[in-house]
Amino acid sequence: MEYTVQTLGQLAGISTRTLRYYDEIGLLKPARINSSGYRIYGATEVNRLQQILFYRELDVSLDTIKAILNSPTFDGATALKQHREKLLEKRAKLDTLINNVDKSIEHTESKANMTDKEKFEGFKQKLIDDNEEKYGKEIRKKYGENAVSSSNAKVKNMTEEQYAEVQKLEEQLFTNLKVAMKTGDPAGELAQKAADYHKQWLCFYWDQYSKEAHAGLAEMYVADERFTAYYDKVHPGATKFLRDAIVIYIK
Amino acid sequence: MEYTVQTLGQLAGISTRTLRYYDEIGLLKPARINSSGYRIYGATEVNRLQQILFYRELDVSLDTIKAILNSPTFDGATALKQHREKLLEKRAKLDTLINNVDKSIEHTESKANMTDKEKFEGFKQKLIDDNEEKYGKEIRKKYGENAVSSSNAKVKNMTEEQYAEVQKLEEQLFTNLKVAMKTGDPAGELAQKAADYHKQWLCFYWDQYSKEAHAGLAEMYVADERFTAYYDKVHPGATKFLRDAIVIYIK
DNA sequence: CTTAAACCTTGACGTTGCGTGAAGGTCAAG
């Protein structure tokens, strides 16, 4: 029995375009081309197409299918096992994605009942987390793999007392910063005290303190206008002043 | 603070190409273009980019992100919930895929120890399943949704006795067919008996018998050379004869 | 025998989210 693109397509439940494409990429060549240039497929091609569709249904890429079918040494079962691993990875990614979406939904829903200040708290935490993640890689390289991992848990498990302490620390930082700025010297004792307060405050969020990350966050404060606005409420230029103090502090 | 493509890119951890692309598709336009044609971004754009990246990380398409951010009536939480549904669907698909791959691995591994006849058994079943699926839609339309669903379970739960019965039926079909062909009349009593045997045999695989599907399978037998070869072992032309008998039988 | 329907062919663009040059203008530093 011989088939043209359409008859074979109907037999296999695929489009003629697909068959032409498979021809084009050399995945399934017709048995021969007739005098009018029509593609003619035979029994061998039907078998091969059946195999192709089998793998395709398992979401194997056409390139991989080609490799599997073209090399008789390349074993189908092994290929499928490798493919299985890929699928498992994909599912793991999807799972974390879904988790994150869930969190975000929760987050945005609770955000509706938040005061502006609380909103900013959330925003601050996000940026801190982001920064921690950014520097996390380097920290991990330096201090080992699991030093960083418990960071998020730390923030979430904070008790109310601890939270109050964080708030208090931030207030102290603010008042201290205000006074320190009058001296105008970021290397002075007062400014350095402010930098230390900031470190203590930060340590409530970060499991693993690192100087580089601290400096990185300070730079981010300056670079991000929302932060600048937040700290500059203390006094114009406070953000940069704090940054300078921190840069000196970590040396 | 103003940013060029590179500075903003570094701030956000994305490439300059990405920023240009977002401009191109109207997702994130720069605040202004300076005299040299450079893109200049401001605070507003930093905020918007932050939102974009937030959704992007959750695997939302750029088109959807644009819709979310551009329409203030379009609520973020609702969008995320919809997105969550999509992700769940994806995961469900992945799960079935992984299941199928697992089955296939098992299958191909056991296939190594199979006789040719057993291999053909598997092949036959697959084609029967395929056909059932093909006609399943129509059957479902006609007979309701859940008539078909238990089909696969049926085959799998077949006992050894039942399996033996299927084999016996097939043998009877063969011997009957052989005799019937000598009459040369597909409408004759013997041929109709053969068609009936085939129906009985088929009913072991299909939960829901339908005349159309039966005829469809018969046509497939004739169209597929492997089947033709299988049935023609009985006698040359046996496949077509059986097809003709079935076509008459179902009328 | 002609004509229309139903095939077939080869381009070639669109899809998604950029990566990766290419070719050329701009700007600050040495």
Next chain:
DNA sequence: CTTGACCTTCACGCAACGTCAAGGTTTAAG
């Protein structure tokens, strides 16, 4: 003035086809 690091606008490439478009072939019908 030159170098190097920026910036710009094309434009192709990726996966796996869907979807016209323009034109040749075959087949069934009138």
